Amino acid sequence: MIKIIFITTFLLSLIISNSAFAQNAEDIIKYRINIMKSLGNHISIIAANLKGKVSINEDILPHSQSMLLTLSSINIEKLFPINTKASDSSKTKALDSVWVDKELFQKSMSQSLEKTKDLVKAAESGDNQNIAKSLGALGKTCGACHDKFRKKKN
Amino acid sequence: MALATTSLEKRKIKYLYIISFIFLISTEKSLSNENGKILSYAAGCYGCHTSDPKKPFGGGYKIQTKYGTFITPNITKDITSGIGRWSKTEFIKAIKHGISPSKKPYYPAFPYSWYSNMQDSDILDIFEYLNSVPSILNKIPSHDLKFPYRIREALWLWRIINKNIQKNSKLDSEVTNKNRGEYIIKAVAHCSACHSPRIWLSIIKDHENLNGKIETHKLLNDGAPNISKDKIKGIGSWSESDIVFFLQSGIKPNGDFAGQEMSKIIENGTSYLIKEDLEKISAYLLSNKNK
Numbered sequence: 001m002i003k004i005i006f007i008t009t010f011l012l013s014l015i016i017s018n019s020a021f022a023q024n025a026e027d028i029i030k031y032r033i034n035i036m037k038s039l040g041n042h043i044s045i046i047a048a049n050l051k052g053k054v055s056i057n058e059d060i061l062p063h064s065q066s067m068l069l070t071l072s073s074i075n076i077e078k079l080f081p082i083n084t085k086a087s088d089s090s091k092t093k094a095l096d097s098v099w100v101d102k103e104l105f106q107k108s109m110s111q112s113l114e115k116t117k118d119l120v121k122a123a124e125s126g127d128n129q130n131i132a133k134s135l136g137a138l139g140k141t142c143g144a145c146h147d148k149f150r151k152k153k154n
Numbered sequence: 155m156a157l158a159t160t161s162l163e164k165r166k167i168k169y170l171y172i173i174s175f176i177f178l179i180s181t182e183k184s185l186s187n188e189n190g191k192i193l194s195y196a197a198g199c200y201g202c203h204t205s206d207p208k209k210p211f212g213g214g215y216k217i218q219t220k221y222g223t224f225i226t227p228n229i230t231k232d233i234t235s236g237i238g239r240w241s242k243t244e245f246i247k248a249i250k251h252g253i254s255p256s257k258k259p260y261y262p263a264f265p266y267s268w269y270s271n272m273q274d275s276d277i278l279d280i281f282e283y284l285n286s287v288p289s290i291l292n293k294i295p296s297h298d299l300k301f302p303y304r305i306r307e308a309l310w311l312w313r314i315i316n317k318n319i320q321k322n323s324k325l326d327s328e329v330t331n332k333n334r335g336e337y338i339i340k341a342v343a344h345c346s347a348c349h350s351p352r353i354w355l356s357i358i359k360d361h362e363n364l365n366g367k368i369e370t371h372k373l374l375n376d377g378a379p380n381i382s383k384d385k386i387k388g389i390g391s392w393s394e395s396d397i398v399f400f401l402q403s404g405i406k407p408n409g410d411f412a413g414q415e416m417s418k419i420i421e422n423g424t425s426y427l428i429k430e431d432l433e434k435i436s437a438y439l440l441s442n443k444n445k
Contacts, residue, residue, distance in 0.1 A: 040409030136404060139403060
């Protein structure tokens with residue numbers, strides 16, 4: 001009897017911990033999607049000024065700085081744990097290459113971070129042409145990273 | 155005395171006329187060269203014929219396809235490995251008809267069927283620009299294609315099939331301010347070469363279709379999105395300034411970025427176009443003509 005209780009308890013705890021693990025994975029996926037979206041929003045705000053859709057140019061610097069802060073604080077280990085692959089969940093677009101080619105992924109993120117530093121410098125200068133150039137250069141690194149590590153839209 | 159002064163003034167005016175004439179001719183020439191430069195980039199000549207930025211137009215760029223690898227030729231004026239011996243007529247024939255000076259057909263990886271709609275004057279401006287860039291000695295190896303695609307003579311048959319299947323995509327012979335956007339999209343930048351679905355033997359039935367292309371192989375990364383006017387599937391929800399900005403910077407309205415392939419096309423192509431032309435492209439893409 002004690003044996004049965006022991007096995008049942010063990011199996012139950014395994015199921016509970018697994019579902020907790022799965023739920024945690026989905027929360028992290030949502031969390032990192034929000035981080036990526038927030039970066040996209042900052043870029044949209046900067047771009048709206050460069051396109052002349054709005055003329056609130058004083059917003060460019062704080063939004064560039066926010067991007068730099070967000071990117072600097074990204075901890076790949078915590079944001080991309082092994083149980084949050086696309087093959088494990090349909091809710092993420094992160095390809096398995098994130099985990100297979102971790103070093104390259106880290107390098108790509110570092111390149112984007114460096115380009116964001118350039119963007120902040122350009123924003124400090126207040127020269128919109130310079131800002132557009134830096135934003136384009138940042139975009140190139142982000143696009144290259146998405147190509148290698150993000151599932152394409154159908 | 156008065157007579158001498160008048161004669162001196164007349165001579166001064168004469169010189170002034172001559173100087174102005176020379177200035178006008180040189181300005182006209184440099185404007186034409188500027189047009190040649192812009193079109194060399196916007197038409198993809200630089201992007202496809204440059205493998206090393208230190209050797210612009212020197213060829214050797216590799217295009218991976220399901221048929222094998224195409225290696226682009228050297229199009230600098232070098233007389234042994236480039237196009238230095240080509241005449242203007244031969245250049246126009248190559249660009250518009252896909253036939254080399256030695257009468258061989260080019261593979262359709264070279265988008266001559268789009269360029270066939272280009273104005274001869276624009277093609278000659280490109281030719282003049284290519285003749286003005288440094289000559290580079292760079293002998294290019296043959297394409298590395300699978301059998302039977304490596305049989306170049308078979309391209310004659312492909313051309314007949316393609317001509318019979320493809321919808322007539324002839325543009326108005328005169329390019330005006332009204333149709334310039336359409337001209338750049340369909341003739342110069344050959345957007346549908348990537349953004350149009352392909353059928354067997356990579357034939358594109360309709361050059362006007364910009365509904366996107368799925369990847370031909372998962373490792374090739376050669377898919378391209380729908381850029382029709384459709385608000386959900388395409389870019390119909392973008393504004394004209396969104397399209398202009400995207401073609402200059404690669405940044406989409408939602409803050410996302412173009413993929414690596416399109417980034418290269420923007421950097422080495424569309425970003426060279428003047429803003430007025432980008433505005434005309436945007437107007438066309440958002441017009442009812444782009445279904």
